[in-house]
Amino acid sequence: MPKILVADDNQDMLDTLSRIFVLYEFEVITVLNGKEAIRKARDEHPDLIILDGMMPEMDGFDTCKILKADVRTRDIPVVFLTANYIELHHRLKGLELGADDYLLKPFNSRELVVRIKSILKRSELTQRLRTENNVLVEQNQTIEKRLNKIEADAPGGTHLIVDPETGLYTYAFFLEHLKNELDRLKRYDHRLSVALISIQKKEKLKDLLGIHLFNFLVIKIANFILKMMRAADILAFKKDEGFYLLLPETEKEGAQKKISLIRRAIEEQQYLDEDMINSLQVSKKKIADLSKIHFFCHLMALTAESGAVPDADELLRVLKSDSHCLERTREINQKG
Secondary structure, three states, X not given: OOEEEEEOOOHHHHHHHXXXXXXXXXXXXXXXXXXXXXXXXXXXXXXXXXXXXXXXXOOHHHHXXXXXXXXXXXXXXXXXXXXXXXXXXXHHHHHHOOOOEEEEOOOOHHHHHHHHHHHHHHHHHHHHHHHHOHHHHHHHHHHHHHHHHHHHHOOOXXXXXXXXXXXXXXXXXXXXXXXXXXXXXXXXXXXXXEEXXXXXXXXXXXXXXXXXXXXXXXXXXXXXXXXXXXXXXXXXXXXXXXXXXXXXXXXXXXXXXXXXXXXXXXXXXXXXXXXXXXXXXXXXXHHHHHHOOOEEEEEEEEEHHHOOOOOHHHHHHHHOOHHHEHHHHHHHHHHO
């Protein structure tokens, strides 16, 4: 039974909301001000918190700010339900503080319950996605501890190794290793492939999902990629560009085969199930954008016989061009 904490300074309103939610089989906790709401949230760990805007001792905005800053309560969904702060700038302020919805009184009880259930479902799906990726995060934490020592021992090593939002290697870490591999290529009989896998319509997906769900999506995609990589390979993520893969001792033919297999595998996955899509409350047109995720794959392969070895910046600039995009190249060949 979902547990809801309701904070409102009007006892009649608390009684009304309690009757509504109990009717729909919710457990309800009520408090009369923001300070009490914070204490109850920390003690009771409700599944969702409803805040009135204007309350004595501490209003809803300050209460929400404190809840979202506290590691014990920051992941609990918050909904404003107010009759006093009704202007657009009030609503924007509440949402910017981290609220999941901003509703006005008087309200339709059925609509209120539907919205609350939708937010709870979305929260549940988010938690499920986080749980599914715990293995990857734990693996990267272990790697981070080991590599932090390497970083500390390296002269001038100041870059973060693991992105705290996704648990993946940072682009800076990838770039350092790419430079090392290019130096090896200049001196030895060495093979190297570098790939970039980018999400098509990335900005549209980010807008629809929100940053937190988008980060979970990134980690989930990374899980599938990692399963097809060797221990010597490096996978990093750059927010504006995509997944970078460093494949030492991999020639062009082998790299093309591997990247094609990876692309096919990650495009076959259903990342967002029906419940998750429905919980986002988006139009049917937008649902079509969420139902299937596609990728662009760029690849460059180098050997000691390739001629002059480019520096890392030049290599990455060329890598991102259409001439090294496998999908674009395939389209050109088909037209030819």
